Amino acid sequence: MTVNLPLPQKNDLKPVKGFEMGIAQAGIKKANRKDLLVMTLAPGSQVAGVFTLNRFCAAPVQVCREHLAQDGRNGEIRALVVNTGNANAGTGETGMKHALETCAALAKDLNLNPEQVLPFSTGVILEPLPIEKIVSALPAAVANLGEDHWFDAAEAIMTTDTQPKAASVVVQTSAGPVTITGICKGAGMIHPNMATMLGFIASDVGFAPGLLTSLTREVADQSFNAITIDGDTSTNDSFIIMATGQSSVQIASVTDPNYGVVKDALLGLARKLAQMIVRDGEGATKFMTIEVIGGKTQEECRLVAKAVSHSPLVKTAFFASDPNLGRILAAIGYAGIDDLDVNRVQMWLGDVWVAKDGGRNPSYQEADGQRVMKESEITVKIDLGRGNATQTMWTCDLSHDYVSINADYRS
Amino acid sequence: MTVNLPLPQKNDLKPVKGFEMGIAQAGIKKANRKDLLVMTLAPGSQVAGVFTLNRFCAAPVQVCREHLAQDGRNGEIRALVVNTGNANAGTGETGMKHALETCAALAKDLNLNPEQVLPFSTGVILEPLPIEKIVSALPAAVANLGEDHWFDAAEAIMTTDTQPKAASVVVQTSAGPVTITGICKGAGMIHPNMATMLGFIASDVGFAPGLLTSLTREVADQSFNAITIDGDTSTNDSFIIMATGQSSVQIASVTDPNYGVVKDALLGLARKLAQMIVRDGEGATKFMTIEVIGGKTQEECRLVAKAVSHSPLVKTAFFASDPNLGRILAAIGYAGIDDLDVNRVQMWLGDVWVAKDGGRNPSYQEADGQRVMKESEITVKIDLGRGNATQTMWTCDLSHDYVSINADYRS
Missing domain, CATH: 3.10.20.340 (ArgJ beta chain, C-terminal domain)
Structure with a gap:
């Protein structure tokens, strides 16, 4: 049961120029189920993230932090890969190895450096990631890449969610329109069988270097960090904002009058997505x-x-x-x-x-x-x-x- | 349902010399129910307490703190009065007036100063205390005073508890035996309909001035402050240790070899009582x-x-x-x-x-x-x-x- 949470309509989810998604069935936990999502970003995109503070954070969270901290030394972030069915948390050195192998495999398929890939996992804790299944299914996900796969992407990251969660907005700025679309998943803050929070928002706005990092923190604090279902902080919580810079709107600094317009739109969308998680909270009636x-x-x-x-x-x-x-x-x-x-x-x-x-x-x-x-x-x-x-x-x-x-x- | 919590046996609850209890039916919330308990201490007794840290603490908690802080200026603490059915919390100035009136009425019956009485309330929050019912029933409770009413006292402070909670121990010291008996109540940390934690332990040991206060804090930290049912800190939580000094065991300082013996016995009994609250926790099966x-x-x-x-x-x-x-x-x-x-x-x-x-x-x-x-x-x-x-x-x-x-x- 959900609380006033209508199913997202495919046509309402606007493509974001420079951002593509590909979905595959890797059979990680169950067969015949979308459980692998690849996302790609055009060159020149920016990516920022906020992650769980849990000390037992998952291997992919550690790899995400490292790859984001490299700050373009091995090339900017160009791809993300998400698997459901296994959280790759509490898995020690082997878990780190598996997360890095996932990045390397996707990087090879996309002709990137492994450090240009961010990995995400959600699902059961303390079980080894079935890395061979993921690596085998990556080419199918890459072959499926397209700009209009938002609804399928939202489905592919579901675990105990009772329905996909996605939203989209087009905001007008003085320099032209900006499209923002996002997906998220989560129903309990942590649930080894399975539900941890993941959120991904993409926009075609452009940001000067550094701007997106502080903005992502601000947005997270007033959206995904302002919801609670059971108060348990998961091992895998991740929230990512991506900006492809493919629209006419290029924001140079926080004093740019369009900065506030875009920030408000991003915050509005992030709140809407975060509230979807609460509306689909485990057992929620209110x-x-x-x-x-x-x-x-x-x-x-x-x-x-x-x-x-x-x-x-x-x-x-x-x-x-x-x-x-x-x-x-x-x-x-x-x-x-x-x-x-x-x-x-x-x-x-x-x-x-x-x-x-x-x-x-x-x-x-x-x-x-x-x-x-x-x-x-x-x-x-x-x-x-x-x-x-x-x-x-x-x-x-x-x-x-x-x-x-x-x-x-x-x- | 309780978890391995046998009903206390009347004969196992040893009287503590210098400590008496009287029970009455005041009809505070329901008729024909023990809901008022008066406890009296012989002259020369010592009393120390630990109380809730909730800022919305109840009026009786505030009065207890004040009367204990007066440190004998108006005479030592000689009586305690507990009502169930109403927490006298969130009741503002009227609540304070009612708590003080309760003390004054009992003090008059017992020929004490009002400052020598500690009041306790447990039950529904935000409802005015039916002060006239309590004052009317106090003489019956006083007339009922006796040393062997521990079981009835444990029953009189119950709210959503499914059974009375009491325990007793006699510990041998080099100066003779010390008797320690206690009662407590609670099933949810707070529950306006009704259940907040109250604990009272009496002993015939004697303590030099000041010793009991720090000891009570230490015991509380490792007993009643080490349990949780739902994590909600109540407005009325109170834990009291009383020492009548009526036995041959008089402890002058923490270096007295019997200090450790008595402290361990007090802590053991407090833990047993605290664990009884968990064993009777709301809905507990484990x-x-x-x-x-x-x-x-x-x-x-x-x-x-x-x-x-x-x-x-x-x-x-x-x-x-x-x-x-x-x-x-x-x-x-x-x-x-x-x-x-x-x-x-x-x-x-x-x-x-x-x-x-x-x-x-x-x-x-x-x-x-x-x-x-x-x-x-x-x-x-x-x-x-x-x-x-x-x-x-x-x-x-x-x-x-x-x-x-x-x-x-x-x-």
Whole structure:
């Protein structure tokens, strides 16, 4: 079950000039299933990424970091390869060897250096990557390369996702239109059988060297780093923005008036994709927006939004459509703001002012809270009353199905 | 359902000289139910406490802190009063007034100063305390005072607990025997309908001024602060140790050879009580011990134990008896040790060595992991391979019943 998540329409997913995708069936975990995706970038493209902070990060994440850090010494990044069915995490030296072999094999097929390839894996942890299956299927994926394969690409990276996730936008700038299209996958933050977050966005905009790296970090913080399903940080989380520079829009610096236009469009698309993951969250029946305002710093707002979003008691209350205000206030209280004056805290459920000055709003009627809780999309707004910083996060409820999905044996 | 938690036997709960309990039915939330407990201490007793760090802490917690901080200026602590059915949290100035009124009413009945009384409340948050019901029932509780009411006291503080929790021990010291008896309650860390942690331990040992305060903190850290059910820190958590000094054992300083004997006995009893809360955890079907060794500091061991204990993915895997090692390794990886070398990490499930040098132990057979996972008590041992510090935590699994219990509407 998903929460207000319509299937993406193929025609809505705009091709990005200079960016191609090819899909193949490598039979990594199951036969007759798209499980291998190759993506290629035209010469002169730029690529930036944000990766999991998990110390048990997967081999491909380590290789991605190294290849991105080489900063063009062996040629710019020109290709990406994603396999599902196996995360290549917790696999030690052999795992590193397999990730590098994947890059080398694709580089050979595409006439590149191995360092120009970024590898991604998602699926079960602690199992060796079936490298020979991947290498064998790469030529088929390369032969399939094309600009209009976004929908198939979104399908090819699915694991426990119940449907493909993709979105597209064309934004007008003073220098002409920019096309941005992206795909992502994920349903639990980590799920060895299988679901870790991957996100790829491509655009035909051009950026001066260096600009894309900081922009990708900013976008990630306000999109994929602002969602939680179960709070588990995966071993494989990766988010990539690619800019082919094939449109008329070339951005030289952050002071370029089009920088803000493109950044907002990228952020909007990244948020939409990130929210798709929440809408398809394991067992999700509700989509919740936790909006924290009035903080001294954005970081303390994030702490509060995270505590509320992550509390199993808050999440089960939403599943039950129970306006259980005490649980939300308690989560605010333990979020980690040591000098929080609770008497300044206000809270709204949708349009209903439920907590006033740290206690129950005298005019609050439970029937009003109940009405809001029955909706499938609910916003909790919390005013900390101590500054002007804000942070919003998105999450889903905790249902019986979450337990069922995650208690199912892996095989 | 509980995990290996036999009902305490009345005869096993030894009276503590100088300590009495009286129970009454105040009808706070439901009629015909023990919901009010008064405890009294002989003159010369000492009391120390550890309380929730939640900023939305309840009014009684604030009053307890103030009365304990007065350090005998208005007379030593001589009485405690506990009500269930209402947490008196998120109740603002009125809540403070009600907590103080409760103290004043009991002080009058017992001929004490109000500052000599500690108040405790547990139950629903954000509802006004029915102060008149409590004040009316106090005389009945006082009339019921007696040394052998431990079992009834344990029953009187229950909320969503499925059974009373109490334990007792007599320890021999070189100066004679010391009796220690305690009760506690809790099933979810916080649950407005209702369940927050309360723990009370009384002993007839005598302590020199000041000794009990640091000892209580130490005991709490290795008992009630080392358990987690759902990770939510309540607004009302309180843990109290009382020493009446009515036995022949008088401890003058930490260098007294009997200090260690009594401390170990207090810690043993506190751990037993704390583990009872986990064994009666909401929806629990398994009792898990997470033992982290080989850390640089105890704090980093605690971070790892907490991440593993708190992960919904780990907890659902235990519910499913699934030896899903990747989930445990992933939790270790995101616990917050930035310079963790995962290649030094070892892990055991019970007696089975499952992860070796950060990856799957080559000799590990899934059937062995499966065998351990089917037991009702499971120890996960994690060696970080970077020092000599250790920390153990206790937790339970995450089952369908947890969701059912917490998704039930409050009324």
